[in-house]
Amino acid sequence: MLARSPRLPLLLAAGAGAAIATVPLVFLLVRVRQVDTDRLWSIVLRPRTIDLITNSLALVGSVTISCMVIGVATAWALARLQLPARPLFVVLAALPLAIPSYVAAFGWMAMVPGIRGFFWSWLVLTAVSCPLVTLPTLAAFSNADHSVVETARSLGRRPARAWCTAMLPQIAPAAAAGGLLVALYVLSEYGAVSALRLSVFTHAIIDNFRTLFGIDAALALALVLVALAVMLVVLERLVRIRGERWRVGSGAPVPPPRIRAGVFTPVAMASLLVVPVVAFGVPVYAMLTGFTAGGRYPLVWSEWLATTGTTLGVAAAGAVVALFVCLPIGALAARHRGRVVSVIEAAGFTGHALPGVVVGLAFVFFALRVAPSLYHTVYILIFAYGVMFLPKAIGAARSSIEQAPPTLTDTARSLGRGPIHAWWSTTGRIATPGIAAGALLVTLTIMKELPATLFLRPADFDTLATKLWGLMNVQDYGAASAYALTLMVVAAVPALLLSRHSGRQD
Amino acid sequence: MFGLRRRSLVALPVAAAMALSLSACGNTDDDDSSDESGSLVIYSARDQELVEDLVDRFEEAHPEIDVEVHYGDDFGVAKVLEENAVGNVQPDIYWSQEAGSLGVLANEGVTQTLPENITSQIDPAFTSDDGSWVGLTGRIRVFAHNSELIDEAEVPDTIAEFADPQWAGRFDLPPTNATFQAFVTAMRLVEGEDATRVWLEAVRDNLPEGERPSNNGGTLDLVEAGTVEIGLVNHYYLYERAAGTENGLDDLATRNKIAAVGDLGSMVNVTGVAALSDNPAALTFIEFLLSEESQAWFAETSFEYPLVAGAPTPEGLPPLTDFIDTNAKFDLNDLSDLEATVALLQEVGLL
Numbered sequence: 001m002l003a004r005s006p007r008l009p010l011l012l013a014a015g016a017g018a019a020i021a022t023v024p025l026v027f028l029l030v031r032v033r034q035v036d037t038d039r040l041w042s043i044v045l046r047p048r049t050i051d052l053i054t055n056s057l058a059l060v061g062s063v064t065i066s067c068m069v070i071g072v073a074t075a076w077a078l079a080r081l082q083l084p085a086r087p088l089f090v091v092l093a094a095l096p097l098a099i100p101s102y103v104a105a106f107g108w109m110a111m112v113p114g115i116r117g118f119f120w121s122w123l124v125l126t127a128v129s130c131p132l133v134t135l136p137t138l139a140a141f142s143n144a145d146h147s148v149v150e151t152a153r154s155l156g157r158r159p160a161r162a163w164c165t166a167m168l169p170q171i172a173p174a175a176a177a178g179g180l181l182v183a184l185y186v187l188s189e190y191g192a193v194s195a196l197r198l199s200v201f202t203h204a205i206i207d208n209f210r211t212l213f214g215i216d217a218a219l220a221l222a223l224v225l226v227a228l229a230v231m232l233v234v235l236e237r238l239v240r241i242r243g244e245r246w247r248v249g250s251g252a253p254v255p256p257p258r259i260r261a262g263v264f265t266p267v268a269m270a271s272l273l274v275v276p277v278v279a280f281g282v283p284v285y286a287m288l289t290g291f292t293a294g295g296r297y298p299l300v301w302s303e304w305l306a307t308t309g310t311t312l313g314v315a316a317a318g319a320v321v322a323l324f325v326c327l328p329i330g331a332l333a334a335r336h337r338g339r340v341v342s343v344i345e346a347a348g349f350t351g352h353a354l355p356g357v358v359v360g361l362a363f364v365f366f367a368l369r370v371a372p373s374l375y376h377t378v379y380i381l382i383f384a385y386g387v388m389f390l391p392k393a394i395g396a397a398r399s400s401i402e403q404a405p406p407t408l409t410d411t412a413r414s415l416g417r418g419p420i421h422a423w424w425s426t427t428g429r430i431a432t433p434g435i436a437a438g439a440l441l442v443t444l445t446i447m448k449e450l451p452a453t454l455f456l457r458p459a460d461f462d463t464l465a466t467k468l469w470g471l472m473n474v475q476d477y478g479a480a481s482a483y484a485l486t487l488m489v490v491a492a493v494p495a496l497l498l499s500r501h502s503g504r505q506d
Numbered sequence: 507m508f509g510l511r512r513r514s515l516v517a518l519p520v521a522a523a524m525a526l527s528l529s530a531c532g533n534t535d536d537d538d539s540s541d542e543s544g545s546l547v548i549y550s551a552r553d554q555e556l557v558e559d560l561v562d563r564f565e566e567a568h569p570e571i572d573v574e575v576h577y578g579d580d581f582g583v584a585k586v587l588e589e590n591a592v593g594n595v596q597p598d599i600y601w602s603q604e605a606g607s608l609g610v611l612a613n614e615g616v617t618q619t620l621p622e623n624i625t626s627q628i629d630p631a632f633t634s635d636d637g638s639w640v641g642l643t644g645r646i647r648v649f650a651h652n653s654e655l656i657d658e659a660e661v662p663d664t665i666a667e668f669a670d671p672q673w674a675g676r677f678d679l680p681p682t683n684a685t686f687q688a689f690v691t692a693m694r695l696v697e698g699e700d701a702t703r704v705w706l707e708a709v710r711d712n713l714p715e716g717e718r719p720s721n722n723g724g725t726l727d728l729v730e731a732g733t734v735e736i737g738l739v740n741h742y743y744l745y746e747r748a749a750g751t752e753n754g755l756d757d758l759a760t761r762n763k764i765a766a767v768g769d770l771g772s773m774v775n776v777t778g779v780a781a782l783s784d785n786p787a788a789l790t791f792i793e794f795l796l797s798e799e800s801q802a803w804f805a806e807t808s809f810e811y812p813l814v815a816g817a818p819t820p821e822g823l824p825p826l827t828d829f830i831d832t833n834a835k836f837d838l839n840d841l842s843d844l845e846a847t848v849a850l851l852q853e854v855g856l857l
Binding site: 043046048113114116117193194196197198199203204206207208209210214215217296297357360361364365368369372375376454455457459460470471472473474476477478 | 547553554555556574575576577578579580581584585587588589591592594596681682684716717718719720721723731733746749750848852855857
């Protein structure tokens with residue numbers, strides 16, 4: 001089935017989505033061509049670039065590996081162990097998603113003054129990114145067919161071997177997709193590493209960007225970042241285990257009995273608390289302390305309410321954009337292989353690897369040329385959000401479509417249904433919860449976005465993140481804490497929905 | 507069983523579309539009216555929380571003018587450059603944090619020459635020489651120090667002393683900050699490229715390990731926390747911080763030291779405005795910012811030096827005239843020569 005070449009309409013729709021996703025990259029290529037070549041190479045090849053890339057890759061590697069290990073272990077414990085208050089632990093596993101990395105970093109800095117450098121950056125980024133692996137892996141455990149493990153055991157495999165040959169391939173695509181999101185996120189992260197003063201590649205880009213004559217250098221360096229991101233996407237495709245992901249048998253998957261952990265239950269419960277405490281507990285405590293400390297500018301409740309409403313509105317709208325663009329790309333990537341498919345899928349990921357300022361300026365460039373009447377309207381901002389966080393939706397769409405057996409669609413078609421109808425009533429139906437989870441993930445990521453919002457927002461338009469940033473700029477940490485707390489609470493809603501999706505036991 | 511049901515999946519886009527149309531409502535009026543003569547579009551690099559109150563006062567005084575402010579760091583210049591590339595410059599006013607970005611806009615040819623009655627209100631040491639923009643307020647560079655760790659008398663009197671190895675690991679600075687870069691530009695203009703490189707290399711070797719703080723506020727945090735003894739920042743950050751505490755300066759360990767008279771360590775950089783269109787409301791706005799009321803507002807609210815002759819000096823600070831000699835050593839307009847400064851900072855590895 002994988003050998004079957006994709007239908008033209010699907011290919012065209014996915015190609016169009018990929019084209020939209022490459023707006024920031026096209027902008028970069030056009031602008032960098034205008035830079036003097038000697039100057040460009042002298043910027044890219046200076047020794048500091050190598051140092052920064054080394055630091056960035058070390059951070060990306062260590063955070064991704066720790067998120068994969070912790071994420072898969074957490075998902076396994078939540079899916080397979082008999083735990084008291086298990087739903088609570090599922091919620092706790094999702095909550096770190098609601099924390100912007102820069103808020104987590106500031107929270108830790110308020111609690112432990114003077115911290116900085118690699119270890120703390122690793123700690124904060126690992127804690128806030130873990131759910132990106134935990135949640136899809138947990139969902140994969142829930143959807144997995146455990147009868148395959150039984151079959152492997154009945155054929156004489158020992159439990160661990162049987163698990164590796166029969167279960168691991170079923171959860172690997174979800175875990176790898178999550179790992180890729182973590183890697184891309186850490187690569188383009190600026191807020192936390194900047195607060196914790198770790199010299200990484202995004203620093204060079206943003207620092208040069210802020211100095212007006214450094215914009216050329218910043219864009220040249222951003223291209224290097226895109227190249228690194230494409231390497232990560234390719235790497236993930238190589239690691240992702242190929243093959244047919246759907247169930248062998250018919251009927252419902254067999255939910256295996258939960259394992260009793262006995263005396264290890266408290267140990268497991270304590271371990272499951274570590275990530276939420278690091279990512280959520282400490283920053284929330286710090287912000288509560290900061291809020292009560294007060295500040296120079298009193299909190300205006302009407303403004304606070306309006307800002308919260310705006311944030312919810314644009315985040316949901318951006319997620320809808322991402323949803324429409326991601327579906328054909330996800331459907332294509334789930335069912336087909338080949339060079340064209342690889343290029344389209346990789347294109348979908350490019351926007352995510354760029355720092356927000358580059359994406360922001362790219363859409364200024366794009367709007368002025370293609371849709372000047374939309375410049376400085378909320379529409380262009382929403383469009384940019386959709387593109388920036390597309391990979392989160394693509395990953396979810398692809399892995400949930402992969403889990404639906406394509407034979408069902410074929411059967412529906414053979415019974416006389418049209419192609420779209422047949423797809424919706426079979427694959428679409430099975431994949432819907434996973435795709436919706438992707439949309440929720442996009443929603444809560446948009447809520448936390450800052451730099452592109454600063455570039456593209458209309459006048460008199462604030463999100464919780466821009467208010468938080470503005471108050472930090474005038475050193476009013478009291479009011480800033482109020483907005484930080486609101487942002488965490490609001491973002492916790494999609495995080496909770498996500499945990500319910502991933503942790504459901506059908 | 508907790509999975510998102512199909513109904514809620516349908517509800518999601520509907521809710522989003524509603525939210526979208528709601529949040530879009532507020533903007534459609536602005537878009538329609540932005541071409542009428544009674545409207546004024548401002549790109550502000552000045553912080554919204556700080557200057558919003560002043561903009562409100564302007565709107566009260568001029569209800570016929572519909573003001574639309576885009577706040578957003580110094581990113582506004584990058585936007586104006588992109589807009590100019592397609593001949594579609596949006597703002598009538600660019601309101602800057604420092605002189606350099608105004609010079610960039612002037613060099614790009616997007617500024618309007620301001621009339622004499624506006625430009626003549628400011629001492630030539632603190633404004634543009636060709637009327638392409640006008641200075642509004644001044645901020646001096648200071649050596650902010652933690653008074654619990656170091657006596658004021660021990661803090662250097664001149665900027666040159668920070669090259670001395672005895673200060674290794676004891677001070678910090680924000681290399682990406684526009685006013686720090688303006689200072690480096692001034693040093694290049696006054697002492698030459700080579701002397702500046704030597705100073706920067708020595709300072710780079712003296713700075714503590716790790717990434718530099720990203721702005722003046724972050725640098726002040728390090729001083730207040732005692733991570734370093736001294737920070738090279740602008741004078742008003744300390745007062746801004748004190749305004750948010752219960753007992754003002756008494757609650758803080760940090761104090762400012764101003765370099766010896768005539769030393770570049772206490773040069774003045776200015777905030778200012780440029781008109782980017784011939785919209786008459788732009789001049790009305792600039793005149794408002796130079797009015798006695800607004801100038802006094804700056805001294806009291808942002809703790810900066812108002813630049814109009816005769817305006818009050820912020821409480822507890824030496825008079826602005828103390829710094830005319832320092833600033834007379836270079837031309838403020840030349841601070842827009844950032845390119846060579848950035849190249850130098852990149853070369854020594856501070857950027």
